[in-house]
Amino acid sequence: MPVTLPTTLDSDLALAQAVVARDRKAAAEFVQTHSDPLYRYVRSRLQPRFEFVDDIVQEVFLTAWKSLPRYRGEAPLRSWLLGIARHKVEDHYRERLRNLPLPDDAEDTLPLSGPDLDATLDQARAQQAAGKILTALPEVYRLVLLWRYWEHRSAEEMAERTGKTPKAIERLLARARQEFRVLWLTPSV
Amino acid sequence: MNDDLWLEQLADMPLEESILAPSCLKSRVYSALIVAAEAEGPLLPLTDTKQAGRGLCVFEHLVQILPSPDAVQSFQYCKICHARVLGERVEKAPIFWPCCPYSEFQNR
Numbered sequence: 306m307p308v309t310l311p312t313t314l315d316s317d318l319a320l321a322q323a324v325v326a327r328d329r330k331a332a333a334e335f336v337q338t339h340s341d342p343l344y345r346y347v348r349s350r351l352q353p354r355f356e357f358v359d360d361i362v363q364e365v366f367l368t369a370w371k372s373l374p375r376y377r378g379e380a381p382l383r384s385w386l387l388g389i390a391r392h393k394v395e396d397h398y399r400e401r402l403r404n405l406p407l408p409d410d411a412e413d414t415l416p417l418s419g420p421d422l423d424a425t426l427d428q429a430r431a432q433q434a435a436g437k438i439l440t441a442l443p444e445v446y447r448l449v450l451l452w453r454y455w456e457h458r459s460a461e462e463m464a465e466r467t468g469k470t471p472k473a474i475e476r477l478l479a480r481a482r483q484e485f486r487v488l489w490l491t492p493s494v
Numbered sequence: 495m496n497d498d499l500w501l502e503q504l505a506d507m508p509l510e511e512s513i514l515a516p517s518c519l520k521s522r523v524y525s526a527l528i529v530a531a532e533a534e535g536p537l538l539p540l541t542d543t544k545q546a547g548r549g550l551c552v553f554e555h556l557v558q559i560l561p562s563p564d565a566v567q568s569f570q571y572c573k574i575c576h577a578r579v580l581g582e583r584v585e586k587a588p589i590f591w592p593c594c595p596y597s598e599f600q601n602r
Binding site for chain 1: 497498501502504505507509510511513514515516519520522523524526527528530531532534535536537538542543546548549550570572593595598599
């Protein structure tokens with residue numbers, strides 16, 4: 306007789322249902338199981354403004370808690386939570402970009418040719434270097450790069466959500482890429 | 495390689511697994527979830543939690559074995575426990591009670 310083992314989705318759904326039933330220990334398991342990946346994700350997307358990370362992680366959990374009755378176990382709970390986190394991160398980008406002054410129109414940017422990533426650094430060092438450069442960039446450049454490349458949003462989507470024109474976002478991205486590349490090629494950074 | 499592709503590759507690198515959420519954050523999130531849950535209605539009685547296979551701390555166990563009404567069984571005893579206070583404020587807090595969420599949140 307074939308034995309059916311519970312899948313991750315089954316256990317995710319069972320945990321979600323227990324949290325919805327207001328089982329306090331299930332709520333603790335929910336936090337314990339999912340806080341590390343959520344924290345890593347939010348932290349990576351907000352670098353270096355780590356002061357916002359805790360509040361956003363808490364908001365993600367509270368929003369998730371309200372939405373848990375609608376969770377049907379069709380996707381892993383972690384992915385479902387990361388989807389909520391992504392919305393919160395993008396809300397943060399949108400708010401910041403709406404309130405930050407954009408730099409003057411960019412002059413012509415340098416030719417678009419980035420360094421060869423494989424040839425320059427191993428993965429861990431590349432990630433570390435990227436983090437340092439993002440930290441050193443003006444906030445407005447950092448936000449558009451994170452939003453465009455780390456969150457894979459198009460310039461049009463970013464423009465729509467910030468109330469700016471696609472052309473303004475494209476110009477901003479061009480300058481941000483240029484600044485990023487200059488810092489990447491600067492040995493001291 | 496153009497800048498677009500180069501930045502996409504950089505952004506797609508996996509996140510560093512060694513970074514953990516601070517235990518104080520986990521503690522505060524848990525406390526906030528319980529407050530939100532209590533606003534919706536009473537918590538599941540401790541007896542039901544135990545029957546579902548989840549462990550109780552020593553204080554909850556004492557309450558659970560007493561002949562007590564649901565209101566007593568549903569009370570969140572962490573609210574009046576030093577473990578919560580320490581857990582929300584101190585990283586690597588000296589809390590070692592078995593089945594205590596605030597103890598389990600510690601990154602030891």
